[in-house]
Amino acid sequence: MSEQSDLEYLRDVAASGQYAPSLSGRFFIWWGGLAAPALLAHWSIITGTIAIPTQYVGLVWLAYGIIGLxxxxxxxxxxxxxxGTGAVNNRGEAAAWRGVTWMVAAYAIGAVVAAFLGRGHAILFDTIPLVAFAGYGMSFNVSAQLGGARWMQGMAILAWLFSGAGLLLVGTHGLYLFAAAAVGILAIVPGLVLLRGEPAAEAV
Structure with missing residues (x-):
């Protein structure tokens, strides 16, 4: 690569706003604000706190997916x-979170199909939020490596710890209370922080 092309490359990186503020805060709040109540509703139904047949748990998550998308x-x-929408870090961050969304969706659909065909145990459903937390960790890690705030790396480690620790609660009702609290920490709180740091919209 010539000296001139080196300069052009660096100019392009600078022009792209590689370290622009993250624009994902509103999505964190949206998905976290849906997931936490859905997890609490799941817990309320399976424990009998709400007098609703347990088969309606599936409708809770179906509504979550449709409304969320x-x-x-x-x-x-x-x-x-x-x-900053075209910044390298924002494009990479968006791609990482989209990947996590579809990864969790594929895993959840697979669990449903396996249960329907009698090839999977109902315990598989308990692992879905833990798979999601592992995905959160990967996305936070990508964001941090692309120039995001340093605390994002800490959130990645925390997400992975939640994913592993949650395995101790698989098969218990308490898993869903644990998952709801974890969502608050991993999604809603970071979302509020990121939203406050967003730049103002450009005039049109």
């Missing part, structure tokens, strides 16, 4: 006038 799509439109 629709809301996430609408939230994406609110970023159109935000500076």
């Amino acid at each position: 629709i809301g996430s799509s609408l939230l994406g439109r609110t970023l159109r006038n935000k500076p």
Whole structure:
């Protein structure tokens, strides 16, 4: 690579706003704000706290998925006038979180299909939030490596710890209370921090 091309490359990196503030805060709050109540509803149904047949747990998560995807799509439109949407770190972060979303969706659908075909134990459903936490850790790690705030690396480690520690609660009702609290720490709190740090929208 020539000296001139080196300079052009560096100029392109700078122009892309590689270290622009993260724009994912609203998505953290949206998904966390849906997941925590869904986990609490799951716990309430399976413990009999709410007098609803346990088979309705599936409807809770179906609603979570549908509402979540629709809301996430609408939230994406609110970023159109935000500076930094084309930044390397924001593009990479968005790609990482999309990957985690579809990874967890594929795992959950696989658990449902396996249970329906009699090839999987119901305990598989308890592992879904733990797989999600592991994915959170990967996404936080990617964000940190692409120039995100230093605390994101700490969140990655915390997410992985939650994923492993949650295995101790698999098969118990307490898992869902644990998962709801973990979502608050891993999604809602970081979301509020990131949202406060967003740049103002550009005038149109």
